[in-house]
Amino acid sequence: MSAKTRVNAKINGEQVEFLCEPRQSLLECLRDILGLTGSKEGCNDGNCGACSVLLNGRVVNSCLVLGVEVQGQEVITVEGLADWRGLHPLQQAFLDHAALQCGYCIPGILIASKALLDRETNPSEERIRTWLAGNLCRCTGYDKIVRAVQDAAARLKQARREVNS
Amino acid sequence: MSQDKHSLAGGTNYQVVGTRPPRHDAPDKLTGRALFGPDTKLPGMLYGKMVRSPHAHAHIRSIDTRRAASFPGVYAVVTAQDFRWNEDPGAKLDESAINFAYLQENMLAREKVLYVGHPVAAVAASSNHVAEEAAELVDVQYDVLPAVTDVGAAMRPDAPLLHEHLITQSLSKPGQRPSNVASHFQHVKGDPSQGFAQAEVIVEHEFTTSTVHQGYIEPQACTAWWGLDGNLKVWTTTQGAFGMRDQLAKLLHHPMSSILVIPTEVGGAFGGKLPIFIFLEAVAALLSRKANRPVKMIMTRAEVFLATNPTSGAYLKAKMGATREGRITAVQAELYFEAGAYPSASVIGYFGFAMGFMFAPYDLPHGQIDAYDVVVNKPRTAAYRAPGVTQVNFPAEQLIDELAVKLGMDPIAFRLKNVVHQGSELIDGTSHGSIGAEEVLRAAQSSGHYGSPLQGPHHGRGVAQGYWGNWGAHSSCAISVNGDGTVSLVSGSIDLSGTRTTVAMQAAEVLGLSLERIKSSVGDTDSIGYTEMSGGSRTTFATGIAAITAAQDVVSQMRGRAALLWGVEVQDVSFDQGIFTTHRGGGRQMTFAEVAERLAETGGPVTGRANVDPQGWGGAFGTHIVDVQVDPETGKVDILRYSVVQDVGKAVHPSYVEGQMQGGAVQGIGWALYEGYQYNARGDMLNPGFLDYKIPTALDVPMIETIMVEVPGPNHPFGVRGVGEIPIVPPPAALANAIYRATGVRVTDLPMTPVRILEAMGVI
Numbered sequence A: 001m002s003a004k005t006r007v008n009a010k011i012n013g014e015q016v017e018f019l020c021e022p023r024q025s026l027l028e029c030l031r032d033i034l035g036l037t038g039s040k041e042g043c044n045d046g047n048c049g050a051c052s053v054l055l056n057g058r059v060v061n062s063c064l065v066l067g068v069e070v071q072g073q074e075v076i077t078v079e080g081l082a083d084w085r086g087l088h089p090l091q092q093a094f095l096d097h098a099a100l101q102c103g104y105c106i107p108g109i110l111i112a113s114k115a116l117l118d119r120e121t122n123p124s125e126e127r128i129r130t131w132l133a134g135n136l137c138r139c140t141g142y143d144k145i146v147r148a149v150q151d152a153a154a155r156l157k158q159a160r161r162e163v164n165s
Numbered sequence B: 001m002s003q004d005k006h007s008l009a010g011g012t013n014y015q016v017v018g019t020r021p022p023r024h025d026a027p028d029k030l031t032g033r034a035l036f037g038p039d040t041k042l043p044g045m046l047y048g049k050m051v052r053s054p055h056a057h058a059h060i061r062s063i064d065t066r067r068a069a070s071f072p073g074v075y076a077v078v079t080a081q082d083f084r085w086n087e088d089p090g091a092k093l094d095e096s097a098i099n100f101a102y103l104q105e106n107m108l109a110r111e112k113v114l115y116v117g118h119p120v121a122a123v124a125a126s127s128n129h130v131a132e133e134a135a136e137l138v139d140v141q142y143d144v145l146p147a148v149t150d151v152g153a154a155m156r157p158d159a160p161l162l163h164e165h166l167i168t169q170s171l172s173k174p175g176q177r178p179s180n181v182a183s184h185f186q187h188v189k190g191d192p193s194q195g196f197a198q199a200e201v202i203v204e205h206e207f208t209t210s211t212v213h214q215g216y217i218e219p220q221a222c223t224a225w226w227g228l229d230g231n232l233k234v235w236t237t238t239q240g241a242f243g244m245r246d247q248l249a250k251l252l253h254h255p256m257s258s259i260l261v262i263p264t265e266v267g268g269a270f271g272g273k274l275p276i277f278i279f280l281e282a283v284a285a286l287l288s289r290k291a292n293r294p295v296k297m298i299m300t301r302a303e304v305f306l307a308t309n310p311t312s313g314a315y316l317k318a319k320m321g322a323t324r325e326g327r328i329t330a331v332q333a334e335l336y337f338e339a340g341a342y343p344s345a346s347v348i349g350y351f352g353f354a355m356g357f358m359f360a361p362y363d364l365p366h367g368q369i370d371a372y373d374v375v376v377n378k379p380r381t382a383a384y385r386a387p388g389v390t391q392v393n394f395p396a397e398q399l400i401d402e403l404a405v406k407l408g409m410d411p412i413a414f415r416l417k418n419v420v421h422q423g424s425e426l427i428d429g430t431s432h433g434s435i436g437a438e439e440v441l442r443a444a445q446s447s448g449h450y451g452s453p454l455q456g457p458h459h460g461r462g463v464a465q466g467y468w469g470n471w472g473a474h475s476s477c478a479i480s481v482n483g484d485g486t487v488s489l490v491s492g493s494i495d496l497s498g499t500r501t502t503v504a505m506q507a508a509e510v511l512g513l514s515l516e517r518i519k520s521s522v523g524d525t526d527s528i529g530y531t532e533m534s535g536g537s538r539t540t541f542a543t544g545i546a547a548i549t550a551a552q553d554v555v556s557q558m559r560g561r562a563a564l565l566w567g568v569e570v571q572d573v574s575f576d577q578g579i580f581t582t583h584r585g586g587g588r589q590m591t592f593a594e595v596a597e598r599l600a601e602t603g604g605p606v607t608g609r610a611n612v613d614p615q616g617w618g619g620a621f622g623t624h625i626v627d628v629q630v631d632p633e634t635g636k637v638d639i640l641r642y643s644v645v646q647d648v649g650k651a652v653h654p655s656y657v658e659g660q661m662q663g664g665a666v667q668g669i670g671w672a673l674y675e676g677y678q679y680n681a682r683g684d685m686l687n688p689g690f691l692d693y694k695i696p697t698a699l700d701v702p703m704i705e706t707i708m709v710e711v712p713g714p715n716h717p718f719g720v721r722g723v724g725e726i727p728i729v730p731p732p733a734a735l736a737n738a739i740y741r742a743t744g745v746r747v748t749d750l751p752m753t754p755v756r757i758l759e760a761m762g763v764i
Helices: A026-033 A089-096 A106-119 A125-134 A143-164 B026-031 B100-107 B128-135 B151-155 B192-198 B241-252 B281-291 B301-307 B350-357 B389-407 B411-417 B437-445 B499-511 B539-566 B592-596 B654-673 B731-743 B754-761
Strands: A005-011 A014-020 A052-055 A058-061 A074-076 B046-052 B058-064 B074-079 B119-125 B139-144 B167-170 B173-178 B181-189 B201-209 B221-226 B232-236 B259-263 B295-298 B314-322 B328-340 B366-375 B459-468 B475-481 B487-491 B518-522 B573-576 B579-582 B588-591 B607-612 B620-630 B637-647 B704-709
Touching (some): A014 A026, A026 A052, A052 A106, A058 A106, A089 A143, A106 A125, A106 A143, A106 B026, A125 A143, B046 B128, B046 B281, B046 B301, B074 B128, B074 B281, B100 B241, B100 B281, B119 B128, B119 B281, B151 B314, B151 B328, B151 B366, B181 B350, B192 B328, B192 B366, B201 B389, B232 B241, B241 B281, B281 B295, B314 B389, B328 B350, B328 B389, B350 B366, B350 B389, B350 B459, B389 B411, B389 B459, B389 B731, B411 B437, B437 B459, B437 B620, B437 B637, B475 B499, B475 B539, B487 B499, B499 B539, B539 B579, B539 B588, B539 B592, B539 B607, B579 B592, B588 B592, B620 B654, B637 B731, B654 B731, B731 B754
Parallel strands (some): A005 A074, B046 B295, B167 B181, B328 B366, B637 B704
Antiparallel strands (some): A052 A074, B046 B119, B058 B139, B074 B119, B167 B173, B181 B366, B201 B314, B221 B295, B459 B620, B475 B487, B475 B607, B573 B579, B579 B588
């Protein structure tokens, strides 16, 4: 067993400190050390997207990032989307569109979709499909997921309009 | 129940059934709170890891575990020696004939390994990394044998034998000498040679389909904790908690009452997590007993591909004849299914399904189907959504399409001319009940998609139809009434995709309550009665009937309470849409909640319960229409438009039914165009990961249009019929037919990759 390293990072808005082995992935640190099991392991080689998190606002597969690499960085996981006031508009849209079946890929898909909608306010169907091509879902056939993301984009736009007026 | 005004049968004016309320489990699954198989965490928990064979076929000469056992952080090592072995091959459980010795050998090999990835030992250690390191220290010596991974090669007389004592059971008679052919079944109807003599057009081809995996994103994972009191607790991702418990009891020679199986949320299954075959749980239990600590085991993605239960590849020969007027006169087929490392046919019954449903959409006077179960050096095969039927639909529906072309008929019109109806007798001797085959074809024919023109060059439109028989089986449900008029519903059915909600919606309809007032949950094996696994598209049908029956039990007891409160006879109390009424004493009424508030003073708690075994369920038909564009230079297939038309009985939650139709179709698209195990001559799987075993991404498919045809299913109060499995069946044939119309060539091998299409076109 190798010596552990102390890591400080901002995770879901909270400054946290943890000890991890250099060989442990960010996904392992989130799940096994910090108890954030919302991020899922589907392949551990960067091909399924179930472990997607935001690292300084960028989508990454947390299975391909080492825990020690997030020293001083900012991470957002699926647990960071909703707050006590309720679901994030993306989560609400997925709920309303029945866009989940087993739900295992959904944390990664929500995170990837958030990264898209943080950048683009009105992505086309093609754009959403291209953006989500790194997130495998075996249950839904993607139809309702794509519709939910489109709807969430509209809701976020509406919310911004209300804030501005 | 004659006193209840609320009539269920044939009704259409439902309050809850047919609406689209949110799912009970959705918020947890959207916020990351839901706990799946890999998410279990217990005090002092260890991590288990299998030691797996690098050879596809070998004798085990020796296993030395000493170095692994003394590695720092290792708490236990187990091998086949730690099992008490079952030698009774005829032992029966869970209504399927299961050979427990095979099951144990598949979890921890005893004398031979039969595929790359076959477990030979397991270690439990303080972390996953330590367990991985220790697993590499287990020293296994092998005598390597020649491997065979192809059905055709495995059937040759000089093929290497996987099981030296396996004798073919042919039409229930044993063969003369050991063979890789485990069994041969046959169905005959009428006189096929006479039928072919009457035919004016005959089409015939050979086909192959690849081994494919269910591809659930959550790998197999479980945690076992064997207490010193002998009580074993297992948290696991399974399609059947009770089946799992009973298997463990048999495998570990332990009383069922001393085993508690706690089902976690399941991250996709599709037949791949049926408790019929188990891979980790018994080994985790052995490790836990030896280490005296809880042990968690999670498979890697490569382990899932190499060593769980993909579904059979097949070699298929099929022939079909028809008159010039378009009546099919005879069919004939030979089906050679790869079993994987151990005989499979009798266990999951895909033979019966393949043989029974291959030509089930058509009214045929003559037919013969022969099927063979052939062992090869690959992981043991099992069910994948409509097991056995997607493979055989691929040839059947291509021959139908070819006949339609040769006869100059519209492919749907040709199918309608031969379509089955209630009472039509199938080749296996069974008859169709109430079905919607013709209704589905007519809906497809009049759909906007089918009526639309094709847009450009190299475009083609394909159609295929399929049938899946669905299932009933045992379900248990209990409903407790709370003092505020809400109810708690527990069923034994694992919820794979929303059935907690579809089951509760049926209870809500009977109780006249809104769905928010029903808390619906999945029980563990100590908290509810025996319930069959979630499979065979049975849950909304059978567990729905359990929920309806339990709700009727609640209503009956609550009427008694209302009668007590009013001082009238129980037959003077009626119940409709959540209101109890009596005409006595000038007429009075109370809501469900008002009676619930007064349970304490009228005799105490009310719990309705039901244990059911419903029979006579209805099967499901689906017709798929697909438009493709095939690039003549690269052979790439683009799907331009896709429609699924299906008889759904009564759609309890239409969004979930659409989801099944869409998800099943896209799995079928993957099977058709991309997916397949690839092997080298040594028997190594070359693509055990999502990079090289490609499943459809969001970018590969269009929106999937759905048309739900509601022909009420028999023997269910709301007319529910199973909807989950049939949508995977037609896509490979529909796509093959579309590719034919686009290119003029028939592709008879799955997956229909660009290379195969270019080869068929003569480009390469």
